[in-house]
Amino acid sequence: MANEVVDHGRRRFLTVTTAVVGGAGVVAAVVPFIKSWEPSARAKAAGAPVTVDISAIEAGQKVTFAWRSLPVFVVNRTKDQLAQLKGLEPRLLDPMSSDSAQQPKYATNETRSIKPEWLVVIGLCTHLGCVPDFVPDIKPEPFDANWKGGFYCPCHKSRYDLSGRVFSGVPAPKNLPVPPYHFIDDTHIQIGVDPKEAG
Amino acid sequence: MANVFSRIGDWVNERAPNLAPTYRKHMTEYFAPKNFNLWYYFGSLALLVLVNQIVTGIFLTMNYKTSALEAFNSVEYIMRDVEWGWLIRYMHSTGASLFFVVVFLHMFRGIMYGSFKRPRELVWILGMLIFLVLMAEAFMGYVLPWGNMSFWGAKVIISLFGTIPYIGGSLVEWIMGDFLPADATLNRFFALHVIALPLVLLLLVVLHLAALHEVGSNNPDGVDVKHGPKGNKWNPEKPIDAIPFHPYYTVKDLVGVGFFLTIAAFIIFFAPTFGGWFLEHDNFTPANNLVTPSHIKPSWYFTPFYAILRMIPSFFGTAIWGVIGMFGAILLLALLPWIDKGEVRSVRYRGLGFRIALGVLVFSFLALGLVGAGVTAEVIPEWFPGADVTTWENAFGRLMVLGYFGFFVFVWVYTRFGFEKTKPVPERVTMHD
Numbered sequence: 180m181a182n183e184v185v186d187h188g189r190r191r192f193l194t195v196t197t198a199v200v201g202g203a204g205v206v207a208a209v210v211p212f213i214k215s216w217e218p219s220a221r222a223k224a225a226g227a228p229v230t231v232d233i234s235a236i237e238a239g240q241k242v243t244f245a246w247r248s249l250p251v252f253v254v255n256r257t258k259d260q261l262a263q264l265k266g267l268e269p270r271l272l273d274p275m276s277s278d279s280a281q282q283p284k285y286a287t288n289e290t291r292s293i294k295p296e297w298l299v300v301i302g303l304c305t306h307l308g309c310v311p312d313f314v315p316d317i318k319p320e321p322f323d324a325n326w327k328g329g330f331y332c333p334c335h336k337s338r339y340d341l342s343g344r345v346f347s348g349v350p351a352p353k354n355l356p357v358p359p360y361h362f363i364d365d366t367h368i369q370i371g372v373d374p375k376e377a378g
Numbered sequence: 379m380a381n382v383f384s385r386i387g388d389w390v391n392e393r394a395p396n397l398a399p400t401y402r403k404h405m406t407e408y409f410a411p412k413n414f415n416l417w418y419y420f421g422s423l424a425l426l427v428l429v430n431q432i433v434t435g436i437f438l439t440m441n442y443k444t445s446a447l448e449a450f451n452s453v454e455y456i457m458r459d460v461e462w463g464w465l466i467r468y469m470h471s472t473g474a475s476l477f478f479v480v481v482f483l484h485m486f487r488g489i490m491y492g493s494f495k496r497p498r499e500l501v502w503i504l505g506m507l508i509f510l511v512l513m514a515e516a517f518m519g520y521v522l523p524w525g526n527m528s529f530w531g532a533k534v535i536i537s538l539f540g541t542i543p544y545i546g547g548s549l550v551e552w553i554m555g556d557f558l559p560a561d562a563t564l565n566r567f568f569a570l571h572v573i574a575l576p577l578v579l580l581l582l583v584v585l586h587l588a589a590l591h592e593v594g595s596n597n598p599d600g601v602d603v604k605h606g607p608k609g610n611k612w613n614p615e616k617p618i619d620a621i622p623f624h625p626y627y628t629v630k631d632l633v634g635v636g637f638f639l640t641i642a643a644f645i646i647f648f649a650p651t652f653g654g655w656f657l658e659h660d661n662f663t664p665a666n667n668l669v670t671p672s673h674i675k676p677s678w679y680f681t682p683f684y685a686i687l688r689m690i691p692s693f694f695g696t697a698i699w700g701v702i703g704m705f706g707a708i709l710l711l712a713l714l715p716w717i718d719k720g721e722v723r724s725v726r727y728r729g730l731g732f733r734i735a736l737g738v739l740v741f742s743f744l745a746l747g748l749v750g751a752g753v754t755a756e757v758i759p760e761w762f763p764g765a766d767v768t769t770w771e772n773a774f775g776r777l778m779v780l781g782y783f784g785f786f787v788f789v790w791v792y793t794r795f796g797f798e799k800t801k802p803v804p805e806r807v808t809m810h811d
């Protein structure tokens with residue numbers, strides 16, 4: 180050893196720079212591994228719009244279609260069912276659909292739809308994503324003596340009305356989301372495309 | 379012959395001189411208090427189950443197919459066509475449930491005898507980390523058969539992360555690698571379940587035992603044998619009230635193993651689904667992303683935490699409170715060494731308040747388990763016809779949530795402000811023989 184005296188300042192500088200540069204290298208090396216968990220190109224491509232035929236859905240019925248492998252409920256609501264939506268407001272969390280993330284502008288109305296009778300919502304509970312059951316009949320149910328028809332989530336018992344509006348006092352915090360959609364003609368809707376974009 | 383063995387022994391010793399002392403340190407010269415009772419079986423039983431899970435798991439991997447298209451059928455194949463495949467699978471699935479039985483009892487022992495207290499806080503913290511990894515491991519294993527409960531269980535649990543403000547939505551997609559639990563999800567869970575988490579678990583168990591052997595075991599009296607008189611039959615330096623782990627406790631633990639294996643064998647052969655508690659009926663149908671099983675519930679060992687999640691409603695447009703409550707329930711357990719400030723360890727000599735609180739904790743935990751498993755929702759209409767199920771279930775469940783969290787609040791106040799009236803602690807362990 181030529182130099183017996185330890186230069187502590189220099190040693191600290193070298194330790195810190197080595198640690199910082201090495202640390203940055205480790206962080207950079209971790210990024211690809213983290214990124215590899217994101218939906219792959221193939222998974223993303225599977226998210227194309229779908230066109231569905233609604234002519235066979237009778238009044239009062241619900242049919243589930245798959246869009247981006249999400250269940251989309253299409254319900255043909257009867258006059259009677261639509262009439263029930265009115266009196267429910269005090270029992271709902273967001274009766275006016277004021278949360279704009281939950282539906283496009285054209286569905287921000289009382290029926291949360293383009294045409295009053297046709298409800299189109301993503302059938303995933305806003306609590307933790309189960310598929311709620313369709314319980315359309317206006318009659319007392321074990322979970323609600325005053326039931327006016329709607330959706331009931333079996334997972335943690337969230338309830339929604341027939342417009343997908345969530346009741347207050349249940350675990351779910353938001354109304355069921357309305358996906359972008361538009362009517363191609365009277366019997367076909369396309370899910371995944373706004374009316375504007377469709378022209 | 380003996381000569382050959384001792385020569386091999388010497389050969390190894392010259393090259394790895396630490397092996398023999400390590401063996402002595404942890405087995406023949408590891409001195410443990412002589413008054414261990416039934417509650418001290420569960421640590422070694424947890425080790426036994428861990429080995430069972432690893433061995434049966436390796437053999438399951440040989441026939442299991444990791445793909446959303448094939449997973450369900452490959453499990454059916456293991457059950458029906460692979461020679462003894464049903465036994466290996468039932469050993470693994472029953473083992474998973476018994477793992478939690480054993481670990482819950484092991485943890486209860488720790489709370490009851492104050493084993494989490496100074497100087498064993500690190501043993502306890504490592505134990506809680508083991509518990510977290512074990513829960514992740516069990517959850518991911520449950521997803522692998524890709525039955526409908528697997529799918530929906532995965533969906534609900536992953537969605538927990540979606541309640542985190544701002545980043546929630548993209549975090550959920552990142553975990554699933556898709557917009558729903560899908561092939562990508564199944565594959566990554568498989569990787570974590572069969573290799574990543576077991577490695578972590580093994581490491582933690584080694585650290586858990588290393589930390590324990592550094593400070594020495596507690597015992598049902600909560601008296602420190604190390605601070606008592608010295609000099610026992612084997613070693614004049616070591617505590618008088620301690621005996622060598624091997625052969626005394628190895629043999630004792632073998633008795634526990636015998637009992638445990640008898641019970642396990644009975645379940646595996648006669649009740650592998652345990653009435654829908656160990657393997658759920660809805661998981662005998664393949665995953666279907668458009669149909670939620672009508673009674674979705676997690677495996678029984680998650681039900682208490684799941685009930686806490688369910689009983690806490692959403693406020694201010696977010697469901698995160700239930701999630702915070704659920705993880706908080708586990709975090710509070712981990713912090714117990716700093717919440718419980720009482721000097722006396724064992725419940726035998728602690729104040730009445732602590733005994734009652736411990737009873738309340740156990741009762742609320744079990745009751746929450748029943749709420750989470752949907753048992754209360756079934757019995758309320760039977761016992762009280764006409765009652766509003768949701769209202770009553772919520773009332774009962776929320777009371778139990780209060781009971782669970784109340785334990786921690788009470789114990790802190792009780793011990794921090796000197797309300798506890800303890801009994802005199804004996805100088806040496808009491809032997810009941």
Ligand code: HEM
Nearest residue numbers: 418420421422424425485488493502505506508509595596
């Ligand atoms: C894979 C799971 C686990 C294994 C294999 C394991 C293994 C063991 C073993 C062999 C012992 C010594 C024997 C005994 O005291 O019973 C022990 C002690 C202990 N364990 Fe665990 N354990 C596990 C999980 C846990 C968990 C989840 C906790 C709690 C958070 C925990 C807390 C403790 C404590 C506090 C002790 C010391 C007990 C005393 O000295 O009184 N362990 N563990």
Ligand code: FES
Nearest residue numbers: 304306307332335
């Ligand atoms: S997922 Fe619907 S209530 Fe929890």
